[in-house]
Amino acid sequence: xxxxxxxxxxxxxxxxxxxxxxxxxxxxxxxxxxxxxxxxxxxxxxxxxxxxxxxxxxxxxxxxxxxxxxxxxxxxxxxxxxxxxxxxxxxxxxxxxxxxxxxxxxxxxxxxxxxxxxxxxxxxxxxxxxxxxxxxxxxxxxxxxxxxxxxxxxxxxxxxxxxxxxxxxxxxxxxxxxxxxxxxxxxxxxxxxxxxxxxxxxxxxxxxxxxxxxxxxxxxxxxxxxxxxxxxxxxxxxxxxxxxxxxxxxxxxxxxxxxxxxxxxxxxxxxxxxxxxxxxxxxxxxxxxx
Amino acid sequence: xxxxxxxxxxxxxxxxxxxxxxxxxxxxxxxxxxxxxxxxxxxxxxxxxxxxxxxxxxxxxxxxxxxxxxxxxxxxxxxxxxxxxxxxxxxxxxxxxxxxxxxxxxxxxxxxxxxxxxxxxxxxxxxxxxxxxxxxxxxxxxxxxxxxxxxxxxxxxxxxx
Numbered sequence: 001x002x003x004x005x006x007x008x009x010x011x012x013x014x015x016x017x018x019x020x021x022x023x024x025x026x027x028x029x030x031x032x033x034x035x036x037x038x039x040x041x042x043x044x045x046x047x048x049x050x051x052x053x054x055x056x057x058x059x060x061x062x063x064x065x066x067x068x069x070x071x072x073x074x075x076x077x078x079x080x081x082x083x084x085x086x087x088x089x090x091x092x093x094x095x096x097x098x099x100x101x102x103x104x105x106x107x108x109x110x111x112x113x114x115x116x117x118x119x120x121x122x123x124x125x126x127x128x129x130x131x132x133x134x135x136x137x138x139x140x141x142x143x144x145x146x147x148x149x150x151x152x153x154x155x156x157x158x159x160x161x162x163x164x165x166x167x168x169x170x171x172x173x174x175x176x177x178x179x180x181x182x183x184x185x186x187x188x189x190x191x192x193x194x195x196x197x198x199x200x201x202x203x204x205x206x207x208x209x210x211x212x213x214x215x216x217x218x219x220x221x222x223x224x225x226x227x228x229x230x231x232x233x234x235x236x237x238x239x240x241x242x243x244x245x246x247x248x249x250x251x252x253x254x255x256x257x258x259x260x261x262x263x264x265x266x267x268x269x270x271x272x273x274x275x276x277x278x279x280x281x282x283x284x285x286x287x288x289x290x
Numbered sequence: 291x292x293x294x295x296x297x298x299x300x301x302x303x304x305x306x307x308x309x310x311x312x313x314x315x316x317x318x319x320x321x322x323x324x325x326x327x328x329x330x331x332x333x334x335x336x337x338x339x340x341x342x343x344x345x346x347x348x349x350x351x352x353x354x355x356x357x358x359x360x361x362x363x364x365x366x367x368x369x370x371x372x373x374x375x376x377x378x379x380x381x382x383x384x385x386x387x388x389x390x391x392x393x394x395x396x397x398x399x400x401x402x403x404x405x406x407x408x409x410x411x412x413x414x415x416x417x418x419x420x421x422x423x424x425x426x427x428x429x430x431x432x433x434x435x436x437x438x439x440x441x442x443x444x445x446x447x448x449x450x451x
Contacts, residue, residue, distance in 0.1 A: 002312040003312075004291035004310065004312060005291065005311065005312065006291060006292055006311075007292070007294055007357060009357075030355070033353060033354065033355060033358070034335055034353055037354075037355070038334050038335065041333060041334075050311070052355070052357070052358060055358075079347075102335070102424070103335075103338065103350075103423050103424025103425075104348055104401070104404075104405070104421070104423065104424050105335070105338065105348045105350045105424045106335055106350065106353070106424065108344075108347040108348060108349050109344075109347075109349045109350075109353070109354055190420075190423065191423045191424070
């Protein structure tokens with residue numbers, strides 16, 4: 001049963017930040033609530049004040065500029081991102097990831113800001129956005145700061161947000177030249193969270209060698225995890241089957257997975273190796289054509 | 291806790307409720323207004339039996355606070371029938387026998403209606419299956435459900451057809 005709370009509905013971001021500054025630890029933000037309401041019902045989250053930002057249209061935005069890149073407001077729904085022609089054209093991996101995030105009903109109401117702030121290590125958007133080198137804009141009544149998404153998660157279900165701060169937007173830099181980003185999760189039902197997931201972004205440089213690599217694992221550690229030894233292995237070489245396989249093995253070693261009802265630790269490492277091998281190959285082939 | 295005024299439109303009728311803000315949309319519809327066609331199942335946004343439309347979008351009524359739909363238009367399964375005539379999706383479910391125990395039916399019908407509004411001509415059965423991905427049928431009557439939705443998409447239930 002959900003514990004009683006006082007409901008607050010700010011009319012704009014400034015009001016929301018003032019409410020957060022006043023109530024701090026006594027308040028929680030709700031946007032789509034697709035994750036929060038479940039854990040509130042389980043009694044895992046009890047709050048005195050619930051600040052509802054779902055209706056803040058000033059954060060329901062999606063813009064692209066060639067120099068700044070993509071800016072997604074925090075209250076933008078998953079469905080909006082999935083259906084956006086702009087995102088399909090510039091960041092097809094984002095649209096493809098959203099298509100397989102939970103169900104249509106959840107995507108219709110759930111938001112990107114809420115998903116990222118919920119900090120579930122099995123969430124789909126974070127690994128993809130980290131592979132795309134995204135940052136989140138964080139506001140409080142004292143000011144605004146930007147944090148690379150890969151530095152946003154200090155631990156399981158934790159973020160670097162202070163009690164008076166709010167995620168207001170996600171910034172994705174313009175796609176670099178000759179670069180491809182791909183994502184795959186392993187699950188039994190298409191719309192489930194991944195038992196593990198792998199996002200890979202590869203760039204091809206002069207002379208056909210791998211210029212840059214970002215390999216991010218989902219649900220393979222307490223947080224979305226960049227596997228930097230794997231990335232170092234890829235950078236500077238012309239990639240081939242042998243390197244893809246070695247990247248898979250290295251990523252499986254670097255991962256820090258748990259055992260749960262879905263999979264043992266060993267099985268997770270096996271899946272990480274297979275998916276990393278597959279995704280590095282796919283990203284490389286796409287990047288060579290880009 | 292301070293009660294909140296919720297003003298919204300359900301099936302083309304305006305309602306005002308004075309409710310505890312923790313009231314879920316499915317509770318407001320079932321317990322406060324008596325629209326018991328919308329079911330309550332898993333309570334964790336998994337099963338889809340609580341699916342209703344909010345401003346034309348399918349959502350799960352167990353995972354939305356009622357106060358969040360203030361000022362919006364809700365359609366429940368009771369709102370599909372117009373002038374004593376079943377919605378084509380309802381008629382097709384009847385003809386195809388697209389239910390066994392019936393518990394998932396109203397949620398399935400709402401997801402199917404929302405899906406067909408967005409995708410009037412699905413390209414294959416897989417696209418229909420994806421359209422109802424958020425709804426579980428534990429009797430596993432999926433084939434007849436997909437057939438019913440396909441029949442509507444193919445125009446079998448058009449006016450006068």
